[in-house]
Amino acid sequence: MKALILAGGFGTRLRPLSCTRPKILFPIVNKPLLDLTLERLSKSGVSEVILAVNYGAEALKKHCGSSKYGMKILYSEDRIQHDSKNIFSPPRPLGTGGPIKKAENLLGKDESFLVLNGDILTDLDYRALMQSHKKSSGIATIALFTVKDPSRYGVVKFNEESFQITQFFEKPSRNEAPSNLINAGIYALNPKIFNYIPKAKPCSIEREVFPKLASEKTLFGHPFQGLWIDVGKREDYLKANMLILESQKEQSPQNQMFGAHIKTRKPIAIGENASIGEGSMIGPYVVLGKNVNVGMNVSIQNSVVFPGVIISDLVSIKGTVIGENVFIGKHVQIGENCIIGDGAVIEDNVTLVNGVTVCPFKTVSESVFEARCLM
Ligand code: GTP
Secondary structure, eight states: OEEEEEOOOOOGGGTTGGGSSOGGGSEETTEEHHHHHHHHHHHTTOOEEEEEEBTBHHHHHHHHTTEETTEEEEEEEOOOOOOTTOTTOOOOOOTTTHHHHHTHHHHOSSSOEEEEETTEEEOOOHHHHHHHHHHHTOSEEEEEEEOSOGGGSEEEEEOTTTOBEEEEEESOOTTTOOOSEEEEEEEEEOGGGGGGSOTTSOOOIIIIIHHHHHHTTOEEEEEOOSOEEETTSHHHHHHHHHHHHHHTGGGOOOGGGSOTTOEEOSSEEEOTTOEEOTTOEEOSSEEEOTTOEEOTTOEEESEEEOTTOEEOTTOEEESOEEOTTOEEOTTOEEOTTOEEOTTOEEOTTOEEOTTOEEOTTOEEOSOBOSOOEEO
């Protein structure tokens, strides 16, 4: 079985952290999201994965190489003809449909295949999705998940007896949504799909292809329950980490690895070679990456700290994501829902209130008392 992972989005909602790494390489409890997906695909019998890349292509190629978890990894780049005379004209991304057409030769015409939005954390049974697809003999079968507020997603009108999706609405208002069943961003597709996607043009599969298939009665659904979270927004990225932390409670560290009088409140996860100074209080819901160095009398709650971060003494951090190799000086306070970009420096005695974002490699030497982006 082959699978294509859509991996080339700009991840604008996760800026500034996504300015320095593609969203699907963001760590979820110290493991890149992409690796969690690849491991599960491998266990489901997938032998070949095609990464549809654009933004962050080089980082993804370096990370995966030509094989991972026993699967062959191939790359399909969005890059299409653009104005070569204008050096500032960036390659145009192909959206969520165009990359599937672009990879037509790699996916082949003989067998149905899986397509996944790379930014979804899920425990969906991929084999069961493929089986539903084979039973229905439709052109596309969409994994469907139930949510409370469907207005942020693609919502379907679904016939529970025939498993047919009779209508597909992309991001409807709350009143218009015909159900709470949403497109989970994972599909089984028949190669006939290639006839529905234009060549070498950006295309949204959700807006341009699925509504057409629904009207032609060749669009089917596969409802499932369990874990599903789209990590595209900062609060959802934090939530994804918290959910995985909860399911891995036993991985909490041995306190004796660290300085005296440390208090930990589970669940927490601590990466290799991390150190915690005397009197610090870590947790609940904290992930510390590899080589993170926490000073004395530090308090960290509900936060994700990427690898290589240095946190000096008497710092307080709550509900925040701290990027790779950030340096945080003494007596710093960081409020909720902040994002600190990779390599930033927060100098001694600075306070950042809730909702402040700091761009990569920025030095912050004064406190900020309103939610804004420091560039
Ligand atoms: P936002 O800018 O925050 O909306 O994020 P995004 O650019 O990743 O868009 P979105 O969340 O809608 O993308 C869903 C999935 O499709 C993600 O895994 C993206 O990496 C991927 N994706 C989105 N646009 C493209 C594209 O133009 N080309 C490729 N190859 N993948 C894409």
